[in-house]
Amino acid sequence: MDRQPRYLWLAEQLRKPILRGEMPPGTRLPSRTRLARTYRVSEQISRTALRLLVTEGLVEARPGSGYYVRSAPEVFRICRTDGSSGSGVGLLSRELVGTEQEPCAPPLSRRLRLREGEPVYRTTSRGLASDRPVTLHRSWEPASLTAGTLRTPFDTSPGSGLLDRLCSVGHPVDRVIEEVGVRALHDSEASLLGAAPGTPVLVVERTHFSGNRAVETSDLIGSAEHCRLLYRLALARP
Structure with a gap:
């Protein structure tokens, strides 16, 4: 079986606490550099993982400020x-x-x-x-x-x-x-x-x-x- 790409693995480490409510809306996520150091991955991998969470609608990017947990949209x-x-x-x-x-x-x-x-x-x-x-x-x-x-x-x-x-x-x-x-x-x-x-x-x-x-x-x-x-x-x- 092929090994899971590291960016998918990192995204899952962030996704789980968001979905469990441990990181409520408005919580600021660690920076790309801090994520890379904490999880021992490259900054390219941490950037790709964060972008994936943005695409999924779980996280929003605020220019000049960072990445934040997004509020659930009204349906x-x-x-x-x-x-x-x-x-x-x-x-x-x-x-x-x-x-x-x-x-x-x-x-x-x-x-x-x-x-x-x-x-x-x-x-x-x-x-x-x-x-x-x-x-x-x-x-x-x-x-x-x-x-x-x-x-x-x-x-x-x-x-x-x-x-x-x-x-x-x-x-x-x-x-x-x-x-x-x-x-x-x-x-x-x-x-x-x-x-x-x-x-x-x-x-x-x-x-x-x-x-x-x-x-x-x-x-x-x-x-x-x-x-x-x-x-x-x-x-x-x-």
């Missing part, structure tokens, strides 16, 4: 089995950012099965906890579905549901498809979430169908560190 559970099939931000308060009309572009055109350039309505909202943005929700629907009616996203009153609005213009939603993935936060999304571009985020792509027609699609975006998706599945009894 928000977002129920994806909501009855309204709307933005699905769960117990977070919803803040409407705005609605705009724009030409449909790939890959959105594939999700909505539209020709490139066809007009769509884009609505942006945020899920807030104590006035802090936690999730970003962006939805798009073909403008042709509700154009000329009082059921466009521009005419939507607060609290009105997507399903009722589309059903009232002859497009009852009977099927929903969700796909969950992880990607880096885009520049255009970062300022709305108050996070740095490139931050790992969970993305829930949800598309509503009326028959075989896609009538709306959306992205629910949240920090992979702070957000959990909660699904409740009913199982048929044998």
Whole structure:
């Protein structure tokens, strides 16, 4: 069996007391030089071990100060089995950012099965906890579905549901498809979430169908560190 790399061994010596609570949040870790002397390793190994703990989210680096045990992030559970099939931000308060009309572009055109350039309505909202943005929700629907009616996203009153609005213009939603993935936060999304571009985020792509027609699609975006998706599945009894 291959011998464990020394940096992994050193990281484990620090990880154990952190996870056991023996080194509470805010505790300053020994310097790279002190770790190297204490554990008889090179400074390169101690540096790599500390960086690994930073990557794991257990430790944070403070420039000019050192490495500190990090506080556990607050976790928000977002129920994806909501009855309204709307933005699905769960117990977070919803803040409407705005609605705009724009030409449909790939890959959105594939999700909505539209020709490139066809007009769509884009609505942006945020899920807030104590006035802090936690999730970003962006939805798009073909403008042709509700154009000329009082059921466009521009005419939507607060609290009105997507399903009722589309059903009232002859497009009852009977099927929903969700796909969950992880990607880096885009520049255009970062300022709305108050996070740095490139931050790992969970993305829930949800598309509503009326028959075989896609009538709306959306992205629910949240920090992979702070957000959990909660699904409740009913199982048929044998």
